[in-house]
Amino acid sequence: xxxxxxxxxxxxxxxxxxxxxxxxxxxxxxxxxxxxxxxxxxxxxxxxxxxxxxxxxxxxxxxxxxxxxxxxxxxxxxxxxxxxxxxxxxxxxxxxxxxxxxxxxxxxxxxxxxxxxxxxxxxxxxxxxxxxxxxxxxxxxxxxxxxxxxxxxxxxxxxxxxxxxxxxxxxxxxxxxxxxxxxxxxxxxxxxxxxxxxxxxxxxxxx
Numbered sequence: 001x002x003x004x005x006x007x008x009x010x011x012x013x014x015x016x017x018x019x020x021x022x023x024x025x026x027x028x029x030x031x032x033x034x035x036x037x038x039x040x041x042x043x044x045x046x047x048x049x050x051x052x053x054x055x056x057x058x059x060x061x062x063x064x065x066x067x068x069x070x071x072x073x074x075x076x077x078x079x080x081x082x083x084x085x086x087x088x089x090x091x092x093x094x095x096x097x098x099x100x101x102x103x104x105x106x107x108x109x110x111x112x113x114x115x116x117x118x119x120x121x122x123x124x125x126x127x128x129x130x131x132x133x134x135x136x137x138x139x140x141x142x143x144x145x146x147x148x149x150x151x152x153x154x155x156x157x158x159x160x161x162x163x164x165x166x167x168x169x170x171x172x173x174x175x176x177x178x179x180x181x182x183x184x185x186x187x188x189x190x191x192x193x194x195x196x197x198x199x200x201x202x203x204x205x206x207x
Contacts, residue, residue, distance in 0.1 A: 003051035005043055007031065007065045007091075012040035018088075027086055031063060031072065033093025041065060041091075048086065056139030058102055063091055071096060073134060094134040101168065102137045103127045106175060110146035114178035119150040125175045128156065132165035141167075145176055153177040 010028065011017055018028040025045050032038040051061055052074075063072045075092035079085060094100055105127055115121060128141055141159065148154060157171030 003055050003059065004062045004064060005047055005051055007041040007043050007063055009066070010040050010042040022087065027089060029089040029091055031065060031070070031091045031093070033070075033072075036070065036093050039065070043089070045086070048089070058104060058137045058139050060094065060096075060134050061091070063093075071134070073100070073102065073137070075102075096134055099131050099133055100137075101129055101131050104130050104138055105140050107140040107142045108145055108176060109142050110144045112145045112148040112152075112178050114148055114150035114152065117150055118181035119178040120181065121145065121176060122179055123176045125156075125169075125173055128159075129168040130161075130165040131168055132163075136164040138163055138165065143175060145178070148176075148178045150178050150180050 007029070010021065012028075021028055021042050022045075026042040027045050027048060029041050029043055030038065031041050051059070055061075057074055057077065059073075061072050061074070063070045070093050072091040072093050074089050076090040077086055078088040080087050092100075106123070106125060108121065108123060112119065112121065130137060130141075142162075143154065143159065145154060153174050154176050155171060156167060156169045156173045156175060159167060159175070161167060
């Protein structure tokens with residue numbers, strides 16, 4: 001287990017109660033699984049953030065509820081669209097001997113050949129879906145873009161897993177491309193010349 005998280009049962013009948021929990025430093029959540037049913041719970045916000053910071057959002061958490069310990073994963077995390085704060089979490093009880101699917105963030109590393117020539121990195125895929133035993137799910141998947149030149153693209157099929165997991169995405173999905181630099185200077189120069197010409201014509205007409 002990566003970290004311990006204490007939870008309490010909560011009343012999910014009224015939305016106002018969830019708002020009250022958040023004001024008191026708690027996060028409404030749900031704990032569910034094949035063998036445990038569905039339980040509305042609440043967890044301490046600072047405790048949850050500490051576990052995520054120390055172990056990552058895909059870590060196996062030791063959830064303590066009603067005196068019992070449950071291995072869980074944060075299967076779905078809802079965040080406030082304005083501030084980015086976590087407002088709700090779905091905790092799924094996992095069987096450590098059975099594979100599960102999870103979304104893993106992509107981390108772009110390195111400076112590409114194209115970047116050094118003025119190219120722009122465009123990341124079109126932020127997460128990869130992986131299948132693995134709970135203990136083998138990575139916190140992030142690093143993607144090295146160092147060899148990419150301007151016009152190059154890196155696809156899912158180009159990624160070689162560095163652990164015991166399988167990437168479930170379509171191999172043709174594009175993760176990142178290096179696009180040509182925007183030649184804004186030439187446009188600005190042209191606009192400047194046009195403005196000068198217009199200004200000159202206006203002056204001649206005034207004379």
